Amino acid sequence: MEVKFDRESLEQQDRYFIDLHLDFPVWSTSYVMGQTPYLVASGMVDKDKIVIKGVPAVEIFRIRLDILNHFGERFNEVKQLLKLYPRNNKELFRKKAIEFLKEDRPTSTAPEDINLLLYTVLSRVSSAFLEQDTVEEITSTYPQIIMHLSQTQRSQLDEFYNHIKETGFLNSLQRDCLSLYGRIFEIELYLRPAIFLDFCTGQEGKKSSAKVSKLGFENCKDMYKDLSEIVGRQLALVAGINNLIHRSNHNSFLPSKDGAALSSLDKFANKTLSEKLKYLDDCWYKIDDELLNTGVRNSIAHYTFEYNEETQIITCFPNKEGLRQETKLEITFLSFMRMILVQFREMHYLHHLIKSLYYYEYLILNKKP
Structure with missing residues (x-):
């Protein structure tokens, strides 16, 4: 999402240009034609973090945003699923968790398997917020x-x-x-x-x-x-x-x-x-x-x-x-x-x-x- 001033304002060299984007911090500077939020954000990245383990930082961030977009639409589903875990009916949690992950997992209702399933769900839905190395x-x-x-x-x-x-x-x-x-x-x-x-x-x-x-x-x-x-x-x-x-x-x-x-x-x-x-x-x-x-x-x-x-x-x-x-x-x-x-x-x-x-x-x- 970009919000720009009207064209007349943009043509005034003494005016400041503020480019708004939901995913990046806001900056204000003189307007430069073609400087999209993505390009400016790329220029903000620390030199030692431009590429992390062979992957550009902006690409890592894009992947995190994709994850946020995916699970952000399902957060009520996440809430309901996690409410099932403390209940006695572990088979219901197991079934719903496998459906949520969209994976056919050979799991039982043994405590260790249910524990593994729970934290697989948690790691998946929260991965956009985390630092994977940690x-x-x-x-x-x-x-x-x-x-x-x-x-x-x-x-x-x-x-x-x-x-x-x-x-x-x-x-x-x-x-x-x-x-x-x-x-x-x-x-x-x-x-x-x-x-x-x-x-x-x-x-x-x-x-x-x-x-x-x-x-x-x-x-x-x-x-x-x-x-x-x-x-x-x-x-x-x-x-x-x-x-x-x-x-x-x-x-x-x-x-x-x-x-x-x-x-x-x-x-x-x-x-x-x-x-x-x-x-x-x-x-x-x-x-x-x-x-x-x-x-x-x-x-x-x-x-x-x-x-x-x-x-x-x-x-x-x-x-x-x-x-x-x-x-x-x-x-x-x-x-x-x-x-x-x-x-x-x-x-x-x-x-x-x-x-x-x-x-x-x-x-x-x-x-x-």
Whole structure:
């Protein structure tokens, strides 16, 4: 979609030309005949990312857009399918999932097969939002870590798994994660320029050309809040495994820089995201730095922000200053969407950890001697 000024305006050399496109960040510059959004976007790509593993970056982006277009039309179908998974009728989920994938898969209703089918669906529908290299890395690393713990600390690992399973934490966390995959497509139009930023740095200050209404921002804001909450809860799994690796006890924490050690994983779960990070000593899992904007997160969570639809600027007031609200920080809507994209990726990557823990139950913990 291109929106250009009238011809008379274009012929004025002292006028600026703004080329709007739903898939790319907006730029404004002097008009050059023939400079389509695609060509200008190609010129924005970082030199070291013009070609990635033999494939042009713009071609990778085009493929991602094709995936978004395909599943974006089916997001209600995705929602309904994922609602079937937690139910007892696994045969219905198996049948609907195979129909959705349009693949004839030799699967049964055994837990390990249903688990594989679920995460095949999730990986397929979310692939446009993800960095494939990271997905390949984590899907091989997580099982290796859990297998190593099962061989060196079997009883301690069993105790950790039984705790997160018997409390209902693991099941409820998975259900909450599943609820986000259909919803992400409700805001995918706003995320497209944020995905393009994978290939060019320093462009977060540009605008999005999508028609950003108050309602649209409200939907994005709610997604940000829910992602923040779920990623914070997922860190309990990271912390438990980290404690096993370093101290052979999922409840054993070191003191943080600000206070005494926590007495249990349950105490860790009650901490805020920024506080939790203080207790992940020498952590095996590296949190994306873009996830750690506590000022924006606190402002969005507590409604201490303002959004200007015309300028697409979000003004956040992260500090408790009574009525004054003098301390503020500003980010563009595109930057905010980039933060949502990073959070969704983090949630999905940690969702693979949930998958690996379930496989431990199905294939090892419940395996008869």
